[in-house]
Amino acid sequence: MKWAGLDRYGIVVMTGECPMIDDKTIFPSGLHKVIIDPPDVVVHSRWFHDGQSFEMLPDRPSEHHVLDRETRSWVLDLETCAKAARNKRNALLKETDWVMLPDVLLSSDVLAEYRTYRMALRDLPQQSGFPENISWPVHPEGK
Template identity: 35%
Template sequence: MEIHNYHPLTGEFFCNGLADWNPLQPEEPIVPGYATPTAPPAAGARRVALYLDAAGRPPQNWPDGAWTLVPDYRAVPLFRTTDGSPFVLGQEYTGLGDLPAFLTDEPRPSAAHKWVNEEWALDEALEVAQLAAAARAKRDARLADADRLIEPLMDGFVLQELDEASTLRLKALSQYRKALRAVPDQAGFPRAVVWPVPPA
């Protein structure tokens, strides 16, 4: 008689075999532990057949259980719903069975999305705050670059030692810095920023 062996920890089918011969009752072969004469059902995509008892554990003796189709996420990237970080299968969740509430197989579209009602939803206020922070950081970096260019010119200006070309460059850099400081005041800030062009 053909038997179907299942894993003692997960209940997952892993191979076929033959029942042992029963010398006392040859018409009733012996089915060893963690095996069943019942064939597993076809699983389909993202499903796996597990042989489980009423408590959801693989029974050692086959009459105490039955095949059950459960979701299989072991080959699917999973993410935490709290922050969208990748999840590694382990004791918290093995990948077999329904996804726990703290996991999803949908990647987080952006850092401005939050998990709401079982889906990622854009938090527009958070998105604006993140865009504004990124734009200010970019503006500050450009201001620092401009400051480094202006610093040597300022000494010459204070000492009245600048030639005409250097004076014009100092004015252009100063106008550039002024425009950079005004970036947050633009009507489209922070979604549509028109960046000032640095002087040549």
């Protein structure tokens, strides 16, 4: 039997053929809903099931976009986007923590560049475009 598994937004996340065990169909766990005998759809974030039928959606702009079921359009989840930006910022700060150790020998000019870079990273959430449009500071070593 062919099937399509949907997530909580109605997006097709799995398709397949189900095995029968003792006349019972076994589906993978973690699916919100399963549609039996769907049309030939593929596992892709562009297939949507509205409860009645499948339709093709435009490409998902980023992993931070979620589907608005009513308008059938992708909307930016600002909370997820902000969390991802903060995680990236924290990783970049961690990469340069060594510079702040008291026994690191750097010239005062280089140390000032790192301090400026780290302050710019900490100030990212105050940027006017945060979290959608972020102007990332340039690493002192050009990374």
